Structures are given as structure tokens and as C-alpha cells.
Amino acid sequence: MTDLATLYQTDYSAWAKRNAExxxxxxxxxxxxxxxxxxLSDMSKSDRRELHSRLLVMIAHLLKWEFQYQNLAxxxxxxxxxxxxxxxxxxxxxxxxxxxxxxxxxxxxDEAIAGAYxxxxxxxxxxxxxxxATFPERCPYASEQLLxxxxxxxxxxxLQP
Numbered sequence: 001m002t003d004l005a006t007l008y009q010t011d012y013s014a015w016a017k018r019n020a021e022x023x024x025x026x027x028x029x030x031x032x033x034x035x036x037x038x039x040l041s042d043m044s045k046s047d048r049r050e051l052h053s054r055l056l057v058m059i060a061h062l063l064k065w066e067f068q069y070q071n072l073a074x075x076x077x078x079x080x081x082x083x084x085x086x087x088x089x090x091x092x093x094x095x096x097x098x099x100x101x102x103x104x105x106x107x108x109x110d111e112a113i114a115g116a117y118x119x120x121x122x123x124x125x126x127x128x129x130x131x132x133a134t135f136p137e138r139c140p141y142a143s144e145q146l147l148x149x150x151x152x153x154x155x156x157x158x159l160q161p
Contacts, residue, residue, distance in 0.1 A: 004032035047102045051095065051112050058091035058146065059113070059120035060127070063135055066154030068128045085152070092147060109143050 007015040015032065016039075022030050061084045069081050099106055117139040125132050145151040 004030075005035065008032060008035045047098065047105060048108065048112070051098055051105055051108075052116050054091045054095050054098070055112055055116040055146070056120045056123065058088055058095070059116060059139065059141070060123040061088050061091070062141060062146070062151075062153060063120060063124040064128055065152055067124070067130055067134055069154065088152075089149075092149065095147065113139050113141075113143060113146065
């Protein structure tokens, strides 16, 4: 095991700094190639996992908004969906930031939406206790709608935020 490989195991920050120095100096022969490749691969996976997670939460809240908001608003006059709206806004902002930082994810957005949808349905089902059959089999929202600040499905315009 090389000194850099050992450093990777014992002090990740020092390992990363040393590899950056070697890259700047164009000393490619001294790099810890094996671990660099692993880290680069993991960076891409991490972005995809974050996109999946944020889409899952946002879609679940949009499903709750569409299929339960009206019912709750009629039962409890003070219910305005403020927490749901806040979560939707936060997820949209974080997804927009992620897509700006990693534009390559945009080409994977539709696939990520499809991948997150079934888990979003399960989450919405658990949180609302609505029957699973309430929710569409496939995501009813286009990527443009999901990312639009003005999109809140199933709520009359007079009640839109």
C-alpha cells in the first residue's frame, strides 16, 4: 500500500489535499488513481441519490396536496397547508441548486422522477392513510411542473398559495 493509499484510510482531507497538489504539479505517476476513481464515481452517485431523495419528498407532498388538501381544508378551516408548501418550496430550491451545480443531471431528471415516484406514493399513503389506489400508477406531473414555483395540483386557483 502506498503512502497516499494509507493516508486515504487515515486522513481523508490530507489525502485529498495531497492529490490536488500532485495534479496541479502534473505528477500523475504519484497520484492515488484507485481511490481517485472511486471518489469520482461516488460523487456522481451522491448527486443522483440526492436528486432521488429530494424528488421523493417533493412528489409525496404534491400528492398529499392534490389528494388530501381540499379534504383537510374543508374539515379544518385553519388548515392552509403551510408546512407542506414550505417543504415543496425547499425541495424545489434544493433541486434547482443541484441541477445548476450538476447540469448533467438534467438529462436524467425524467428517469429520476420515475424512479422516485413509487416511494413517494408509499410515503404519501403512509402519511395520509389514503388507499394506495387513490394515487396514479405513474407520476402525473411533468418535470416542468415539478420545478415550477407556481404548480400546486388539485387546488382551485382561489386557494393557490
